[in-house]
Amino acid sequence: MNSFREYDGVKLARNSGTAIAPDFRGKGLGKSMMEKNSELYEKQGVHRAYLEAISTNTAAIRLYQSVGYVIIDRLLIMSNEQSLEELNVQNAASTYTLVRGQAAEVASAAFYLPGEVWQTDASNIRDGECVFVYKEEKLAGYGLFKRVFDAAGSLTAITLFRCEVAPGHPDAKEVLKRAVLEIMQPGHACKRSAFNIRASHKELVEVLTELGFNAGMEQVLMVREYNVE
Template identity: 70%
Template sequence: MVTYQPLSELPIRQVSELWNHAFEGYIVNASMPLDRFIARIVNDGLCLERSLACYVDGVPAGIVVNSYREEDGMLIARNGGTAIAPEFRGQGIGKKMMEKNAELYIEQGVRRAYLEAISTNEPAISLYESVGYEIIDRLLIMTNEQAIDLQPTQETLSRYTRVRGMAAEAASVAFYRSGEVWQTDVTGIKDGECVIVLEGEEQVGYGLFKRVFDAKGRLTAITLLRCEAAPGHPDAVAVLKAAIQEIIQSGYTCKRSAFNIRASHKELVDVLKEYGFTSSMEQVLMVHEYSAT
């Protein structure tokens, strides 16, 4: 018999152990110690009350964790992780769990749900498609660990002003939209920063990123999360470059990455490739639309 229990009803250590066991042998190592798991709950805005543990005859068999947010008066969900314990795989438990999660979404009034899956994980993608999800884009994870020397041209310096701030400030940009890539929205970025690009007094672009420092305050990593030019800007590529040149901090030797960049944002992908970034992993972005009740 398959049964379910909200994760909020379990001790947090038990939830963490279930997560780690369910993800054993996964394509990428998703296991983590308890303190990191707790941090992930906070950073990803996971809602344990509306996430599920799955049991088969009383034995823990799977887990699905969800996040929720309001957008334009509509409740949106994100499946932040679904996995089945190794001894229960191949028995149809994943589909039953996804169908139960869909019931939970409908009960909560969710109108749209997102998830990401590694593009090579064909069984998972097929499972999600079988319960109504559709692929709407590919998400690229790109890296560059080389020293970069990208000094802005005099034209860039004279034409654009770049103002740095905290990530949340990007939401004030007139053309900022929450978008569909959950983890690269300002609401999901903890300790992030932004660069806003101005042409005169007009906001024409922005970038969202995070930096990591070691115990001695040395810069060790920069992650670009999002970069956009104003819709219809006649020189969008120049705007993107102005933002990225400010973000990647030329001259430092550190790990640089770009996380979940939409493949459909070709101008940005081409700029990153020009600057030496290469794709290290790819995910698919999937969505499920639910009718209003």
């Protein structure tokens, strides 16, 4: 199952899923499928291909490595079902201004880049929203998220997908915290999660951890480069 996208002249692909029925596992079918998949990518002129695998699925990871994929990061799926007020978190007034918008608007940020984590790109989040963090009218950061409501209009879940800071900003962690608190709506009782957060984004992971989020599952992010003439 594949998806394709082109950005700045570079054609990207993502393997959205590879599955083999239990009765047919251990017969080399996985490698055959992945090799056939690579042929498809080459015909499509793909420059770079991504996929994710659950970190405990060592057999799948070995399979992907055998056909040229390498691990470039870990992806954390974090959650917190408590009210943030119960964690003594206060969204104190600051010199930052926060503005909400639709998910697609984050593409207007000069430092927005289509993510290597396919599912957290703005274009892939249906009914998504964003929050922009400004300081002195200059964009300092943004957060990308989605809210879910029940039939009665009550908020039931909030999922954070991405939270980024302008390169070189002197107070990156504070910007991240402002964005996350705005997104997570302290005081509301609902399910809160952060999906496929890159472990290498240490400041964001620290902010989420300080707000009571815990990683319940982890994936590896893998990539394979193709030589396209």
